[in-house]
Amino acid sequence: xxxxxxxxxxxxxxxxxxxxxxxxxxxxxxxxxxxxxxxxxxxxxxxxxxxxxxxxxxxxxxxxxxxxxxxxxxxxxxxxxxxxxxxxxxxxxxxxxxxxxxxxxxxxxxxxxxxxxxxxxxxxxxxxxxxxxxxxxxxxxxxxxxxxxxxxxxxxxxxxxxxxxxxxxxxxxxxxxxxxxxxxxxxxxxxxxxxxxxxxxxxxxxxxxxxxxxxxxxxxxxxxxxxxxxxxxxxxxxxxxxxxxxxxxxxxxxxxxxxxxxxxxxxxxxxxxxxxxxxxxxxxxxxxxxxxxxxxxxxxxxxxxxxxxxxxxxxxxxxxxxxxxxxxxxxxxxxxxxxxxxxxxxxxxxxxxxxxxxxxxxxxxxxxxxxxxxxxxxxxx
Amino acid sequence: xxxxxxxxxxxxxxxxxxxxxxxxxxxxxxxxxxxxxxxxxxxxxxxxxxxxxxxxxxxxxxxxxxxxxxxxxxxxxxxxxxxxxxxxxxxxxxxxxxxxxxxxxxxxxxxxxxxxxxxxxxxxxxxxxxxxxxxxxxxxxxxxxxxxxxxxxxxxxxxxxxxxxxxxxxxxxxxxxxxx
Numbered sequence: 001x002x003x004x005x006x007x008x009x010x011x012x013x014x015x016x017x018x019x020x021x022x023x024x025x026x027x028x029x030x031x032x033x034x035x036x037x038x039x040x041x042x043x044x045x046x047x048x049x050x051x052x053x054x055x056x057x058x059x060x061x062x063x064x065x066x067x068x069x070x071x072x073x074x075x076x077x078x079x080x081x082x083x084x085x086x087x088x089x090x091x092x093x094x095x096x097x098x099x100x101x102x103x104x105x106x107x108x109x110x111x112x113x114x115x116x117x118x119x120x121x122x123x124x125x126x127x128x129x130x131x132x133x134x135x136x137x138x139x140x141x142x143x144x145x146x147x148x149x150x151x152x153x154x155x156x157x158x159x160x161x162x163x164x165x166x167x168x169x170x171x172x173x174x175x176x177x178x179x180x181x182x183x184x185x186x187x188x189x190x191x192x193x194x195x196x197x198x199x200x201x202x203x204x205x206x207x208x209x210x211x212x213x214x215x216x217x218x219x220x221x222x223x224x225x226x227x228x229x230x231x232x233x234x235x236x237x238x239x240x241x242x243x244x245x246x247x248x249x250x251x252x253x254x255x256x257x258x259x260x261x262x263x264x265x266x267x268x269x270x271x272x273x274x275x276x277x278x279x280x281x282x283x284x285x286x287x288x289x290x291x292x293x294x295x296x297x298x299x300x301x302x303x304x305x306x307x308x309x310x311x312x313x314x315x316x317x318x319x320x321x322x323x324x325x326x327x328x329x330x331x332x333x334x335x336x337x338x339x340x341x342x343x344x345x346x347x348x349x350x351x352x353x354x355x356x357x358x359x360x361x362x363x364x365x366x367x368x369x370x371x372x373x374x375x376x377x378x379x380x381x
Numbered sequence: 382x383x384x385x386x387x388x389x390x391x392x393x394x395x396x397x398x399x400x401x402x403x404x405x406x407x408x409x410x411x412x413x414x415x416x417x418x419x420x421x422x423x424x425x426x427x428x429x430x431x432x433x434x435x436x437x438x439x440x441x442x443x444x445x446x447x448x449x450x451x452x453x454x455x456x457x458x459x460x461x462x463x464x465x466x467x468x469x470x471x472x473x474x475x476x477x478x479x480x481x482x483x484x485x486x487x488x489x490x491x492x493x494x495x496x497x498x499x500x501x502x503x504x505x506x507x508x509x510x511x512x513x514x515x516x517x518x519x520x521x522x523x524x525x526x527x528x529x530x531x532x533x534x535x536x537x538x539x540x541x542x543x544x545x546x547x548x549x550x551x552x553x554x555x556x557x558x559x560x561x
Contacts, residue, residue, distance in 0.1 A: 040543045044539045047535075048535065051535065055408065055411055059414075068415045069416075069420070072417070113499075154493070154503070155501065172417050330491070331491070337493060339499065340499035348418055350421065351420045351422070352420070354424075355416065365511065366511065366515070
């Protein structure tokens with residue numbers, strides 16, 4: 001490129017003032033030898049490719065086996081199929097509204113505004129585990145409850161709980177590997193029992209968790225189920241003291257043992273709708289406080305009996321609505337949407353849940369929303 | 382009075398500060414969408430860093446309006462100057478629009494836009510998940526464009542500094558460069 005000494009000799013600033021009559025004098029460097037020129041061009045190429053390489057590395061392009069949020073949701077879609085506009089897991093659901101009355105007892109654990117005495121509005125969604133939004137209700141299916149607490153200062157607390165007392169998988173890889181292992185075979189349409197056994201053989205923590213889950217028979221409905229945070233969280237109080245907790249929503253509605261499956265496809269959801277329309281449903285929000293040494297990074301393990309329990313307030317749900325008309329359909333119940341005073345623990349599931357929920361949310365957000373199994377007329381009848 | 386050969390001290394400071402922030406931001410961006418274990422930590426940095434870039438690019442633009450710019454090196458043809466000017470416009474626009482799209486997409490999804498502790502931003506768009514989905518795609522597209530614009534900028538500076546040897550880098554160098 002030849003130096004152009006006299007082009008654009010006048011330089012002006014934006015207001016048109018002339019700054020210099022001539023561009024600065026150029027000292028003409030000696031021409032580069034062919035070898036030197038080649039070396040410099042090669043150096044530039046290496047630097048630019050290096051920048052590109054660093055970004056590709058950060059984006060995971062060189063580790064195709066690495067479990068990413070996209071690959072996780074791809075696997076959920078492979079198992080369940082893609083149901084346009086629905087969550088990739090816990091696809092079947094119905095929405096609820098109500099409020100949380102804090103009794104102030106949580107204030108010594110966390111400075112979060114939600115634990116000061118008073119009432120905050122709550123919107124939520126009951127769901128069944130699995131990616132099929134038209135699945136038949138089964139007592140053994142995992143029941144979920146997602147809640148969003150809207151705090152007066154504009155902060156939010158979101159939580160997604162299930163009715164199992166412990167979680168079957170200790171980390172996202174185990175969850176994913178189990179998804180792969182339990183995929184129905186192309187000919188049998190049944191999961192391969194040998195694969196399931198092989199999974200349990202290398203995941204004894206899952207086998208232990210399943211034994212605990214089996215010993216807790218599911219209740220008759222959504223309304224008399226307890227719901228658990230499963231993962232531990234770190235609470236920080238006004239003095240800056242950290243405490244690890246797990247929480248449970250304990251139903252005020254009396255426990256009723258399930259008495260066998262109804263023939264009705266939506267019997268669990270219909271039961272919830274009938275009971276919430278008869279009277280508001282209530283749960284106590286109970287914090288279980290960890291002792292030093294209790295595992296905070298493994299949701300497959302229960303904390304020992306006798307840990308301090310703090311009842312921090314009462315959740316009341318007094319109205320129910322189809323997903324089709326509810327604001328809650330479009331909420332991502334990301335368990336790491338937390339107000340100041342609540343923080344994640346070192347449980348590897350938490351960040352992974354946040355990442356995978358976000359991936360699922362982003363995919364379904366842009367899709368046409370199909371009709372929900374629990375329609376507005378189903379809720380009204 | 383001799384012509385300025387370097388950008389003003391404040392312009393150079395803002396340039397290098399934002400260069401570090403934007404490269405960090407692009408790296409966090411590609412890493413977080415591919416990460417399970419570090420996702421939360423990275424997103425928690427991504428949001429406030431993006432808003433800091435939005436504030437700084439406004440300060441930088443205003444500062445530029447009140448500053449005297451050094452002339453382009455005489456080695457640049459008029460076409461090259463047009464390309465350089467267009468790339469500056471593109472970079473300023475992206476640095477302003479990318480964080481705004483990020484803020485807007487979180488607003489449309491009604492995610493709380495938490496900066497630190499209880500400090501959070503108000504939503505700037507109505508609640509619409511379809512709008513969120515469109516803005517989320519736009520955010521990635523603009524970030525890819527910003528990355529390519531950065532690589533082109535970096536390559537052009539290297540070419541001028543190492544091949545043409547017209548002292549292009551010294552105009553923005555963090556140290557005081559002597560007039561050539």
